[in-house]
Amino acid sequence: MVLELALTVLAVAAALAVRPWRMLRGPLLSPTLAALAVLPWLWLLPQKLPAGMAVQFSGASLLVLMLGWPLAVPVLLGVAALVWLLGQAPLQAVLSQWVWVGLVPATLALAIGWALRRWLPPNVFIYTLGRGFLGTAVALFASGALYEGIHHLMGGVTLHEALVARWLMAWGDAFLTGLVAAVFVAFAPQWLATWSDERYLRPPPKA
Template structure:
């Protein structure tokens, strides 16, 4: 367990920070539906490598999408529940569940939060900035950096090259960008990080 120190400490700190913000209050509104859907679908994504042929690693994160849909404070404890489900339903032990929670969940989710804040600060409020910047490119960067860091801190058992990490990051990016675009167009109430007042205001309305 010595090698899991960073995962354990980081996960505990992230959970404490998220729970301190009382994110469960958001479940009283329309976000309950996507939260329940995530509890069904996300464990399937995380369980996929356990049931594929040896040597074929297809691993999606979904954490960046979860941040855009639910917000970081609610996404982090939900990711912890997903990791518990993966532990209970899968064939691996609790160590893999903790590694997945940190490197596939908390780290890319936090990076997506930071990149999203930077885009809000430095780029105009535009639907394309949201879907392409936060949903697509932001996800690709967040997932790739998290995957690269995982291979730095957890080299054993993660022999995939950075090229493979980069390609899988784009898979996450396409999924997140597509879902964000659909939700923004048809069910914007399912996006905690979306605001009609911000992203759909007429040009020059803030002057």
């Protein structure tokens, strides 16, 4: 819990330092409110399922694409607060969920997005497939693997099959994120803070 509290304080302080609420003055207010209305119920799903069926949808990578990391972090924290208020899980469990389902995947998605922008050409398929689909799968699986590894080192019971489950759940998140990102690129690009028509749709330079 100490590690998770430290990550929370560090990430929230870094996000708020750039005053992300300024982005709410534009078109990002609608997706922000939609995330706060919908995502808590998806995060509450593991509490409603039978014991042993810890199916979890993150949505963190999609929020990074839509809102950018600085705004996605406090929104995800708000989602976790609503999960704590509406659900029956103790605060420690909700804090762990916020860190490993929200914060860490969002931060990894940011790093993957930076790497793709740095080393691959600006292309709409790089954005939708790279950041939306494959990047989400990698971020979610890596976060789940870190969680399993850390809890194993701290004395928790970890089965080898847990990584397989993490891998499969990551692809479910990746499919939905890639699909929504592609739809928004086509019909509502103003809801994607990380999208730029000038960057991704400009014609290639002439030889």
